[in-house]
Amino acid sequence: MERSLIEAIAAELELTLRPSRRLVRGIGDDAAVVRSGGALCVTSVDAMVEGVHFRLDEDVERPIDVGWRALAGALSDLAAMGARAGEAYIALGVSPQGGETAALELMRGALELAAQAETTIAGGDVVASPVLSACVTVVGWAESESELLARDGARVGELVGVTGTLGGRPSRPLPRLREGQALARAGASAMIDISDGLAGDARQLGESSGVCLQVELERLPLAEGVIDWEQGATAGEDYELCFTAPPGARADVERLLREVGGAQATWIGTVTPAGPPGGPGAQGVSLRDPQGAEVPLRGFEHSW
Numbered sequence: 001m002e003r004s005l006i007e008a009i010a011a012e013l014e015l016t017l018r019p020s021r022r023l024v025r026g027i028g029d030d031a032a033v034v035r036s037g038g039a040l041c042v043t044s045v046d047a048m049v050e051g052v053h054f055r056l057d058e059d060v061e062r063p064i065d066v067g068w069r070a071l072a073g074a075l076s077d078l079a080a081m082g083a084r085a086g087e088a089y090i091a092l093g094v095s096p097q098g099g100e101t102a103a104l105e106l107m108r109g110a111l112e113l114a115a116q117a118e119t120t121i122a123g124g125d126v127v128a129s130p131v132l133s134a135c136v137t138v139v140g141w142a143e144s145e146s147e148l149l150a151r152d153g154a155r156v157g158e159l160v161g162v163t164g165t166l167g168g169r170p171s172r173p174l175p176r177l178r179e180g181q182a183l184a185r186a187g188a189s190a191m192i193d194i195s196d197g198l199a200g201d202a203r204q205l206g207e208s209s210g211v212c213l214q215v216e217l218e219r220l221p222l223a224e225g226v227i228d229w230e231q232g233a234t235a236g237e238d239y240e241l242c243f244t245a246p247p248g249a250r251a252d253v254e255r256l257l258r259e260v261g262g263a264q265a266t267w268i269g270t271v272t273p274a275g276p277p278g279g280p281g282a283q284g285v286s287l288r289d290p291q292g293a294e295v296p297l298r299g300f301e302h303s304w
Contacts, residue, residue, distance in 0.1 A: 067109025082184030083140030093129025168223025200299020
């Protein structure tokens with residue numbers, strides 16, 4: 001339901017609004033890209049709401065962890081575009097239960113990550129809310145379009161890779177900003193961040209490119225404690241990167257990731273032509289078990 005609503009909103013915008021001449025990329029990628037003078041401004045908005053994205057529990061998740069993850073999720077979108085982080089703006093919803101104490105603790109978590117990610121929290125808003133929430137807007141930068149990646153560049157015959165490990169859902173994930181920039185320099189052709197599970201996010205990348213990402217489940221780099229492919233392919237909030245690259249760029253990808261001291265790449269499949277709709281290998285993603293059979297897994301999607 002989440003994706004169908006986004007598609008409906010995009011259709012309304014196309015019908016009713018004339019695109020700005022400054023707009024380079026709008027709805028459909030991890031972030032919007034707008035030309036600002038001689039540079040490109042890359043912007044993404046992400047929200048976290050108590051009861052939907054998190055449940056506060058001193059033994060499981062505290063407001064300080066929520067603040068970190070709220071900023072991490074938004075910065076991960078910039079990483080998926082290959083952009084440099086710049087500024088962040090946070091709109092806080094303050095609940096009667098947590099009050100100012102929880103809101104301040106949430107901000108401290110965001111500030112801790114901002115210091116590590118070289119991001120300036122430059123402002124925001126504060127409103128009363130039935131539950132604790134944070135809506136984060138991040139702004140990144142690039143000098144030219146050649147520095148950035150999007151979801152629609154995958155081509156048949158290319159390799160499919162991911163950074164890091166999958167399925168673990170860390171409480172304080174590190175957005176792969178250095179890795180995203182390195183992958184763009186290395187010649188990667190398309191990229192998306194894994195926030196709703198590889199199964200769903202790889203599907204979006206394949207659909208945007210008009211191809212099928214053939215993924216071999218046994219190749220997935222599973223996080224410690226994750227014992228099955230299903231969790232590795234469907235767990236949300238990995239905040240790793242899924243990307244495609246020509247075979248000739250493989251060595252450069254691996255070298256540049258090492259040079260930035262980032263997470264290594266694991267090659268998990270190939271890009272193939274899209275098959276007939278509804279059949280094996282249809283446009284999007286095809287997740288294959290060791291016997292080559294397609295496994296019908298899907299990532300997380302909001303419903304209402």
